[in-house]
Amino acid sequence: EFISATFSNENSSSSASFIITDEPGTKFVISFFMRTLKADGFLLQLSHGVDPYLTIYLTSSMISIKTKTMLKNSSINFADGIKRLIEIRFDEAWVTVTESDVVLLDYLLSPLKIQTFDIVHLGQDPIDSAAGGGPFKGCLQDVRLNNVQLEFYPLKMENYSSPLDVYKSKTLVNVIKECISDDSCMTAPCQNGGNCTVTWNDFECKCPKAYAGRTCEEKVWCEPDPCLAGSHCQNLPGGYECYANATFQGDYHPVVYTGNMLITRDLISISMDFKTRDLDAVLLQANNGADSVWFVIHNSHLRFRLYSGNSVEALTLSSNINISDGRWHSVMITMVEPFRMSSRWIMIIDGDSNTTSPVTAGNLNFLQSNVNIILSSNFTGCLGVIRIGGIYLPYFNQKFFTYNEQFVRVTSPITQIGCFGTEVCSSNPCQNNGTCEDLFDIYQCHCIAGWEGIRCEFNIDDCMSSLCIHGNCSDLVDGYECSCDLGYTGRNCENNINDCVNHECRNNGTCIDGINSYFCSCANQFTGRYCEWFHPPVKCGESFSCKHGGLCIDGMWGANCTCQPGFTGIRCEEEVNECDSNPCQNGGTCQNLLNKFACICGANYAGEKCELDRGKKADPVPLLAITVPVVCGSVLLIVIALIFVVLTARKKRQTEGTYNPSQQEVAGARLEMDSVLKVPPEERLI
Known part of the structure; x- marks a missing residue:
C-alpha cells in the first residue's frame, strides 16, 4: 500500500507541488484516495505557470470542479472521515467524476489540455491560502495523473520496484508521512468532568451520569431521579418536571390551582389525560367575572363550554365518542387561530380531530392570575398530565421549577399518587390464556383465537356456519375438521373425488365420474360394466375366434377367450x-x-x-458363528450323558440283592441253586 500524506496536521499550513514532465494532453484521469472531516478545503490545482486552469476543491462536503469558465459540483458528502477513492476523468471537454465506480457527475465543461512543465498544487492554493475553501485538512494517498504517481514518500522496501512512473520534481511543505490524527483532546473539550478520547481528527466525550451532549455541556436533570415515588422525571431545556397520575374517588374535595402572577404567555389550549367509568363528572372549571371555562363529562361524552373575550354566545364543543369506558384517553382543546383575538376552537381526542366549534371565542388569559381553577369535582377515576397553555398543573410541590410561569396548587396535597382502582385482574379471571385489561373497577378479557365469553370460557363453535359441504364437522379450538362423505375431499369436503383416475373402461369406453363411483359409456359395438363384451353378442366360430391357442367359450354375453400363458386381449391377440x-x-x-x-x-x-x-466376494463365515453353536452343542450332550449316568446308577442301587422272577423269565436265565444255597455233604449222600 502506498504511503499516505497528512495535510494541515494540528492546523499547520501544508502544501505540495509537482512538475509535470510528460504531456497528458486533453484526455487524462486524476485519481486519489481521500479522507477528511473538513467540509471545505483545497484539493488540487493545475496551472500553466502562475495561470491556473483547473481547480478541484471541497465545498459543503461536495467535490467542486472549476475551470476558467465553468463550475460544477458533485452530489455526495465526502467529509465523513471515510477513506474514499475519487476518480476524475477528462475526455476533451467531457468530465466524469466517480467514487468507487459510482458516477457522481457527468457533465460538459470547457476543454482542457495538460502540457509539459505544468504544475500540480495540492493541499493549499499557492497564491491565496483562503481560496477554494481554505487549506485541505486530512489525508491523501496514491495521487495519480493517468498512470504516473504524484509520490509524497517512496516505499522503502528491499528489492521493491514501483510498477508506476513518478513525477520526481516535487516540493513538500509540512506534509507529514502517514495518515496522522490531530490530538483533538489537547484543548480539553469535555466539560463537567467528562473523559476525552481521541478519534481520527475528532474526539468523543464520556460524560458523567448527570451530563450529556457532545462536550457534556447539557445537564441531565433527571439523573439522579429528583421526583417523588409514583412519578417520573422529564428532562426539559434548563430543568425538569415531575409527571404523575392521580386517583380520585368521587368525593367533593377538588384540587384547586391558581396562577403565580408570573404567567405572561397567551393561554390558548387545555390538554388532559384521564381514565374513568363516570357517566357524569366535572373535570375542570373556572370563572372570572363574565369569562368562564367548563370542561365536563356528560352522558359519557366530553363537553367543553367557554365564555371569553367579547363573545356573547358561549362557545361549546361536544365529543361524539364514548369516553366512559375505563380506558386512558388524551384530549386537547385548542384555538384554531391562536394569534387572533377571537377564534374557533377544536377538540382532538386520542390524536383524532373530533369536532370544531361553529362560533368563535377568545383565549384563556383570564386564568393567568387570581382565579381558582377547580380540578376533579365529584370525579371517580384517574387523571394524568394536565396543562393549560402548555403549563403543567403538578399534583405535588416540586423543589426546582424549570420555568417561572407556574400554576400553584392551593389545596392540600393529593394523597393517592398513581392510578389505583379496585384490583380486578389479580385473581386472573380470564380463562384459556385470555388477557385481563383493568378498566378501572371493572375488567375486560381479551380472548385468544377460538374462545369467547366474558371470561373466555366458551370455545367458539366453528361448525356453526356449516362449513363442511359434503361431510360432518368436528369443532376444534380456533378451527374445525371435516369428515368427508365417501367420494369427497378438500378442506370443506367441497371437491368430488375423480373416480375416473384409475378407471377400467375398455375398448375406448368413456369414463363418467359419479359420487364415489363411475360408469363407462361404451362405443356402439361394446357393452357391459366395463365395455368388455361385444354388442350384439357373438358366438365362437362364427365371427369370433381366439388367437395364439386361446380357448373360446360361449356365455350369456357372447364369446369369451381364455388365453394361453403369455397372451392377453379380447381375442388373446396381445402378447404380455x-x-x-x-x-x-x-x-x-x-x-x-x-x-x-x-x-x-x-x-x-x-x-x-x-x-x-x-x-463382490461372499462374506466369510465368522469364526464366532461356528464356534458358538459347536460349544453349545457339546455342553448339551455332556449334560444329557451325565443325567443318563446318574439315573442308571440310582436305578441299579434300588434293585441290588432282590429277586425278580419276571426278569429271569424274560432273559431265560437259570438260577443255580447251588450258588444260592449249598447243601451239606451229608444230605447229598442218599
Whole structure:
C-alpha cells in the first residue's frame, strides 16, 4: 500500500507541488484516495505557470470542479472521515467524476489540455491560502495523473520496484508521512468532568451520569431521579418536571390551582389525560367575572363550554365518542387561530380531530392570575398530565421549577399518587390464556383465537356456519375438521373425488365420474360394466375366434377367450410384455420372451435378474458363528450323558440283592441253586 500524506496536521499550513514532465494532453484521469472531516478545503490545482486552469476543491462536503469558465459540483458528502477513492476523468471537454465506480457527475465543461512543465498544487492554493475553501485538512494517498504517481514518500522496501512512473520534481511543505490524527483532546473539550478520547481528527466525550451532549455541556436533570415515588422525571431545556397520575374517588374535595402572577404567555389550549367509568363528572372549571371555562363529562361524552373575550354566545364543543369506558384517553382543546383575538376552537381526542366549534371565542388569559381553577369535582377515576397553555398543573410541590410561569396548587396535597382502582385482574379471571385489561373497577378479557365469553370460557363453535359441504364437522379450538362423505375431499369436503383416475373402461369406453363411483359409456359395438363384451353378442366360430391357442367359450354375453400363458386381449391377440415391471436389476437389459423374460447383464453382474455382483466376494463365515453353536452343542450332550449316568446308577442301587422272577423269565436265565444255597455233604449222600 502506498504511503499516505497528512495535510494541515494540528492546523499547520501544508502544501505540495509537482512538475509535470510528460504531456497528458486533453484526455487524462486524476485519481486519489481521500479522507477528511473538513467540509471545505483545497484539493488540487493545475496551472500553466502562475495561470491556473483547473481547480478541484471541497465545498459543503461536495467535490467542486472549476475551470476558467465553468463550475460544477458533485452530489455526495465526502467529509465523513471515510477513506474514499475519487476518480476524475477528462475526455476533451467531457468530465466524469466517480467514487468507487459510482458516477457522481457527468457533465460538459470547457476543454482542457495538460502540457509539459505544468504544475500540480495540492493541499493549499499557492497564491491565496483562503481560496477554494481554505487549506485541505486530512489525508491523501496514491495521487495519480493517468498512470504516473504524484509520490509524497517512496516505499522503502528491499528489492521493491514501483510498477508506476513518478513525477520526481516535487516540493513538500509540512506534509507529514502517514495518515496522522490531530490530538483533538489537547484543548480539553469535555466539560463537567467528562473523559476525552481521541478519534481520527475528532474526539468523543464520556460524560458523567448527570451530563450529556457532545462536550457534556447539557445537564441531565433527571439523573439522579429528583421526583417523588409514583412519578417520573422529564428532562426539559434548563430543568425538569415531575409527571404523575392521580386517583380520585368521587368525593367533593377538588384540587384547586391558581396562577403565580408570573404567567405572561397567551393561554390558548387545555390538554388532559384521564381514565374513568363516570357517566357524569366535572373535570375542570373556572370563572372570572363574565369569562368562564367548563370542561365536563356528560352522558359519557366530553363537553367543553367557554365564555371569553367579547363573545356573547358561549362557545361549546361536544365529543361524539364514548369516553366512559375505563380506558386512558388524551384530549386537547385548542384555538384554531391562536394569534387572533377571537377564534374557533377544536377538540382532538386520542390524536383524532373530533369536532370544531361553529362560533368563535377568545383565549384563556383570564386564568393567568387570581382565579381558582377547580380540578376533579365529584370525579371517580384517574387523571394524568394536565396543562393549560402548555403549563403543567403538578399534583405535588416540586423543589426546582424549570420555568417561572407556574400554576400553584392551593389545596392540600393529593394523597393517592398513581392510578389505583379496585384490583380486578389479580385473581386472573380470564380463562384459556385470555388477557385481563383493568378498566378501572371493572375488567375486560381479551380472548385468544377460538374462545369467547366474558371470561373466555366458551370455545367458539366453528361448525356453526356449516362449513363442511359434503361431510360432518368436528369443532376444534380456533378451527374445525371435516369428515368427508365417501367420494369427497378438500378442506370443506367441497371437491368430488375423480373416480375416473384409475378407471377400467375398455375398448375406448368413456369414463363418467359419479359420487364415489363411475360408469363407462361404451362405443356402439361394446357393452357391459366395463365395455368388455361385444354388442350384439357373438358366438365362437362364427365371427369370433381366439388367437395364439386361446380357448373360446360361449356365455350369456357372447364369446369369451381364455388365453394361453403369455397372451392377453379380447381375442388373446396381445402378447404380455414381461418386461413392463422392469425386473432386471443393476442396469441389466430386459428381453421379452413368451410368458417369461431374460435379463442381459453387464460384465460385473449375473443371476436371473442380474442381482449377483461378480466382483463382490461372499462374506466369510465368522469364526464366532461356528464356534458358538459347536460349544453349545457339546455342553448339551455332556449334560444329557451325565443325567443318563446318574439315573442308571440310582436305578441299579434300588434293585441290588432282590429277586425278580419276571426278569429271569424274560432273559431265560437259570438260577443255580447251588450258588444260592449249598447243601451239606451229608444230605447229598442218599
